[in-house]
Structure formats: structure tokens, C-alpha cells
Amino acid sequence: xxxxxxxxxxxxxxxxxxxxxxxxxxxxxxxxxxxxxxxxxxxxxxxxxxxxxxxxxxxxxxxxxxxxxxxxxxxxxxxxxxxxxxxxxxxxxxxxxxxxxxxxxxxxxxxxxxxxxxxxxxxxxxxxxxxxxxxxxxxxxxxxxxxxxxxxxxxxxxxxxxxxxxxxxxxxxxxxxxxxxxxxxxxxxxxxxxxxxxxxxxxxxxxxxxxxxxxxxxxxx
Numbered sequence: 407x408x409x410x411x412x413x414x415x416x417x418x419x420x421x422x423x424x425x426x427x428x429x430x431x432x433x434x435x436x437x438x439x440x441x442x443x444x445x446x447x448x449x450x451x452x453x454x455x456x457x458x459x460x461x462x463x464x465x466x467x468x469x470x471x472x473x474x475x476x477x478x479x480x481x482x483x484x485x486x487x488x489x490x491x492x493x494x495x496x497x498x499x500x501x502x503x504x505x506x507x508x509x510x511x512x513x514x515x516x517x518x519x520x521x522x523x524x525x526x527x528x529x530x531x532x533x534x535x536x537x538x539x540x541x542x543x544x545x546x547x548x549x550x551x552x553x554x555x556x557x558x559x560x561x562x563x564x565x566x567x568x569x570x571x572x573x574x575x576x577x578x579x580x581x582x583x584x585x586x587x588x589x590x591x592x593x594x595x596x597x598x599x600x601x602x603x604x605x606x607x608x609x610x611x612x613x614x615x616x617x618x619x620x621x622x623x624x625x626x627x
Contacts, residue, residue: 418544
């Protein structure tokens with residue numbers, strides 16, 4: 407008997423969901439003519455910034471320290487034996503789960519001395535159920551497509567030969583935000599700005615290659 411016909415298809419799914427987390431990168435710096443003083447200044451500042459971030463409690467999902475870097479500073483930027491001072495850097499990677507505090511957090515960090523803030527960058531947790539949902543949707547799409555092909559040939563799918571995960575990828579896009587100060591232009595120089603961040607929609611795509619057997623085709627006249 408001839409082998410059952412086989413239909414090969416690719417199932418695809420694209421899900422658009424709200425982000426689950428926001429990542430903020432914080433760099434703390436200290437500079438002094440004395441190496442040990444620069445390190446001490448950095449230790450004190452990173453401690454203060456870390457305490458400020460921890461003050462947001464459960465709104466912070468994860469707080470991770472970045473590597474510390476201490477390097478000599480040369481006059482006029484030219485490398486030479488005579489050192490004019492030392493620059494020390496450290497910082498944190500902050501994962502925020504409660505977006506309600508995000509604007510206040512970034513504004514507070516941006517207002518601190520010798521601190522550089524980058525973010526937020528929006529994303530999903532590595533174990534997010536959205537990834538599973540995308541894979542299942544792609545598998546269902548593959549089955550639907552195979553069924554449509556089989557029907558077009560006058561048959562129906564009868565079994566699954568194999569399935570292979572073609573790829574899973576997330577496209578977070580670029581973060582976008584609006585920054586504004588409620589104080590008038592003539593406000594004091596130490597007025598703290600307020601940020602209103604708009605979460606960026608996350609697109610999760612999944613693909614699966616699958617092969618199905620089908621019943622004998624029937625071609626009408």
C-alpha cells in the first residue's frame with residue numbers, strides 16, 4: 407500500500423502584551439586626587455543610592471550590583487606616568503515590578519550627585535507564561551493550516567509525524583517616555599522633576615514546523 411501523504415506546514419503566532427518588568431541601570435561615580443579617597447567616596451555613595459532604591463520595598467523585584475571600576479585620570483586626557491586623579495565607578499541594575507513608582511524612582515536617582523541613570527527598558531520575565539501561550543498558539547496554527555490543506559485536497563489530517571520549534575523571540579522595541587516638571591520655569595534650581603513613563607507593548611513571536619499525515623486525497627471531477 408502507498409504511504410500516507412504528508413503535509414508540512416509552519417505554524418506562527420504573534421502576541422502583543424503589556425510588559426511585566428522595567429529595567430533601570432544606575433551608574434554611581436566618585437572622583438578624587440587620592441585613590442583611596444575616591445574608593446571611599448564611591449562606597450558611601452553606592453550605599454546611599456542602594457538604600458534609596460531598597461526604600462521602595464516590594465515595588466523592586468530585583469536589585470543587582472554592577473562591577474566596580476577604578477581608573478587613573480590623566481591631565482588633558484593623555485596617558486602618561488603622572489596621574490592627576492582617580493575615577494571610581496559602580497552601580498546597580500534595578501528590576502522594577504510596580505510601574506507606579508518608576509517615575510519617582512528615576513527622578514530621585516537622576517537628582518542625585520554623580521549618578522547616571524539609563525532606562526527604563528521594558529520586558530517580560532524569562533519564565534513568563536506569555537512564551538508558553540505563544541508556543542501553543544503556534545502549534546494550533548500549524549494544525550489549522552494542515553487541516554485546511556488536507557481539506558483542499560479532499561482529505562483530512564490523520565496523524566502527526568513530527569514537530570520542531572522553529573524559534574522563539576521577543577521584540578521589546580525602544581522605551582519611550584515623557585519628562586515634565588510641574589514647577590514653573592522660575593522654580594528653584596533644586597526642584598525635582600517628575601517623569602511619566604508609558605509602558606511599551608511587548609511582541610512575542612513563536613514558530614513551529616510540523617508534518618502531518620492525511621487520508622487519501624480525493625480529487626473531484
